[in-house]
Amino acid sequence: MKPKNLKEALKNELSKKEIQYLISSYDMVGDIAIIEVPYELEKKEAVIADTLLKLHKNINVVVKKTSEHKGVFRLQKYKVIAGEKRKKTEYVESGVRMRFNIERVYFSTRFGTERLRIARLVKQDEDVLVMFSGVAPFPLVIARNSDAKEIYGIEINPVAHKYGLENVKLNKMEDKIKLYEGDVRMIVPTLRKKFDRVVMPLPKGGESFLDMALKAVKGNGVVHFYDFLHVDDFSLAKKKIREACKKAGKRYKTQRLVKCGQQKPYVYRICLDVKVYD
Ligand SMILES: C[S@@+](CC[C@H](N)C(=O)[O-])C[C@H]1O[C@@H](n2cnc3c(N)ncnc32)[C@H](O)[C@@H]1O
Structure with missing residues (x-):
């Protein structure tokens, strides 16, 4: 049976303690899922990202934030940790389509x-x-x-x-x-x-x-x-x-x-x- 959420899907991959650190919410920009990986789970980031990718058909790329918004352009850095190696996507909002590279x-x-x-x-x-x-x-x-x-x-x-x-x-x-x-x-x-x-x-x-x-x-x-x-x-x-x-x-x-x-x-x-x- 398909697991109902990320926590359940990871129950055999992470220890009980690690599960407590897991941030299961994430942002979606088009087909890119942006996750936060706490320091305690860095070694498990690949398995977390792969599991998320398999769980949702609409996700093709999983990235993690590696910086805060910086500089005049307010840019943020991301690292691709699963799926296709790209940071460009298309996002739909209130009847309009927008394409851009999230980084x-x-x-x-x-x-x-x-x-x-x-x-x-x-x-x-x-x-x-x-x-x-x-x-x-x-x-x-x-x-x-x-x-x-x-x-x-x-x-x-x-x-x-x-x-x-x-x-x-x-x-x-x-x-x-x-x-x-x-x-x-x-x-x-x-x-x-x-x-x-x-x-x-x-x-x-x-x-x-x-x-x-x-x-x-x-x-x-x-x-x-x-x-x-x-x-x-x-x-x-x-x-x-x-x-x-x-x-x-x-x-x-x-x-x-x-x-x-x-x-x-x-x-x-x-x-x-x-x-x-x-
Ligand atoms: C918080 S973002 C908002 C972007 C967009 N309006 C949105 O809702 O996604 C602020 C934007 O202002 C731009 N910006 C910063 N200083 C500026 C300036 N002096 N003149 C024009 N644009 C500027 C940045 O490059 C950035 O894209």
Whole structure:
């Protein structure tokens, strides 16, 4: 009989003590399963990965994380430990297909619900700017799930930008989405356009680009500002907005604060939706 989960499938391969260390949850990006192997099980990683591969038909590659997100591009390292030797895959979310190499770009499946939330806020004929657009998941999910007029994206990682362009073509969205490669700080002043909505999916350090977002947003437009904050410090996000708007000489109203992910115990990724007036 087929084992019902990874723990059961490994009961003859791992000791009772080793089973206690096993992290049986994993992330799926397309057909790649991303597992975490605790130090105590490193010698058993091959058998764990092979077992997972055999257990699920939809998995073709098993990788383990070997670093945290690092650098401006927010990249993470992975090692293939079972299945096909590749890190490129195709992922489907909210009606769009996206192809990318998981090690060369930032991508989080855990942001999917948030992308759809933003798309559903977009009203007919809005012009939307997505700063930090990566492989274009926000632009694509917004284009597919709203009646936006035009969506612009800006991304500094050339590899992510290239995948973004490919994904726009793959989804036949060339008439709605325009992607720019470069630093938000350099690109925004060249756009000569203002937007009804500016999305800022850079939770670590995004506040240093609030001046750009406030320049790009139309009067009565909305800025979606992301941050990682401890549950006791959510008011810090409001303080960052207050100070940036004061500096830019803009009035604003906080519409809502949304928890849209958990980074570690008590630390959440939050989004502050802010209406900005001239
Ligand atoms: C947290 S990721 C979000 C990517 C994408 N929006 C998503 O949801 O998967 C942040 C992205 O911002 C890009 N980035 C960082 N600094 C930037 C800058 N100054 N200008 C443009 N893009 C930048 C990184 O390369 C990375 O792809």
